[in-house]
Amino acid sequence: MTNDKNPFKSMEEKFLEKQRAKQAQGDSKVAGTIPPTKKPIEVKKFAKWALVLTALFAIAVILMANIFVVKENEYRVVRQFGEITRIVKDPGINIKIPFIQSVTTLPKNQMVYNVSESEINTKDKKRIIIDNYAIWKITDARKMISNARNIVNAELRMEEYIYSVVLAELGQLTYAEVINDDKDKNNTSSRGDLNDRVTMRVNELLDEGNFGIEVVDVRMKRIDLPQENEQSIYTRMISERQSTAQKYLSEGDAEKRAIEAETDREVTELLATAKKDAAVIHAEGEAEAAKIYNDTFSKDPEFYNLYRTLQSYSKTIGEDTMIILPADSPYAKVLTGYFE
Template sequence: MSDQNVINMKEKGNGFQWRNYTKIGIFFIILIAVLVLIFSNLFIVKEGEYKVIRQFGEVVRIDKDPGLGYKIPFIQSVTTLPKFQMTYDVSEAEINTKDKKRMIIDNYAVWRIEDPKKMIANARTVIGAESRMEEFIYSVVRAELGQLDYDEIINDEKSSRGSLNDRVTEKVNELLARDNYGIVVTDVRMKRTDLPAENEQSVYTRMISERESKAQEYLSKGDADKNRIVAETDREVKELLAKAKAEAETIRGEGEGEAAKIYNQAFSKDQSFYSMFRTLESYKRTIDGDTVVVLPSDSPYARLLMGYTD
């Protein structure tokens, strides 16, 4: 028998095994590829975000609720939009007030995406939405401040910024809703007002003059109040002194009356003593160091002066 008719079973078995290994390897490669394809097209929707699914550039679905989502491979794409509130710093702008004065305003806005589909359809991106929002804010602020005088804007006592911010927020939202931008402005605030450089010095000078005038007004009012208080105090003092004097005179009169009564009671008990006392009292009133008295030597007055009691 020739060698050509001999079959090597060992070589045949090895070939069969390699074919099986190859098939298994291909199967695992395909399985891994499928798994990679599946997992690469899964996405997670987190709290505070929207997932926008596009197909050939068009929005086909928006996932809003947290959880796991899936897109069709190679056909669909996923982009993320924020659901939380965002702050946008509006660019500085120059406006004219009602009294024809120029000023620079600086605002900021707090906003959020309410309808992602409308926002994408009309603004395309978050940057586009902020750009349109800024245009509306500038337009409304310029119109509102154009109805106010400069003093009403910068003077704290006359300022209507509180109600102004509310009006601007409301009107900006009306414009955004009218054009279906799908975003809502929560608040618009004026954080700073400045003057153009060429106007600063003149305004500062006028403000200083106003403050000095106000200070003088306070000083004048203080002086007037001081003079009024002093006058009232002087009047009250005079009234108190007059009342005290009147009461003192009354008490003195009562005391003198009481003293006279006591004197009368005492003197009525001894007439000669009373006569002598009255005489001595008259001496006290009429005789001093410069008095010259000429009396007869036998007069009672002279005898008393000389010490005779008989």
């Protein structure tokens, strides 16, 4: 066979062509007419809808890629060709121009920065190592980006200012005033409101440079001595504490002696006054007793003689006493009951 084509397929195609021709001429009532195929029309509709869906999907993807959400604790910086076009502060949903604008984030909440350790000389020429930390925040994102570029540079500039201010402030205090934060009766420490002064001065320098950041607080974490000076300082501190303790002991001993002397003087005065009052009272009692005796015995002299005689007996006669009395002696007369 020289022809590989299907003869039945060729006949079908010829038949379909005749039917299309008749339909084109308006003869639509011919028996056995087969309507034209709808496959090309359906393919075109499908391609159209596919194109529409693809376009919608691409638009949705582009929109989703260019929508950004601003949170409560952040700034969103919108740039166009590297230049800042706007800074969004309020939380919510925003959109940027596709392929032209970009969005970066800056924190709005307070941050903690550990300042590098540094050696500082006090007023009395003592070297100490100060370790500080700072709590800070961004107040104006546009100024911060314009003058510091990023957070790292802003922290470095803040650290420079903190170091210079702390150096100036501690240079006016002695070593003892720096390490001693005890408060007096007025609730005031020996180094005063050092942290407040440092914070205020650092903020003044940052405002002058328009860095758009604010230091909330600067605090000392640790105060150390250089290793080569540590032992000598400890020795001196021990000596000073011992000297102070001895001073307190001497003052306490002197105060003790003064109190004891004052107490002895008051006791002596009280005893002398008491003895004087007792002597006066005793003398008055003796006088009153003598008066009573005189008034009583003057009423009966004989009874008085008897009473006095009996008193002399009680004083002169003991248990083993032997008395020899003349018959005419007063004792004998009293004992015998004879009275002239």
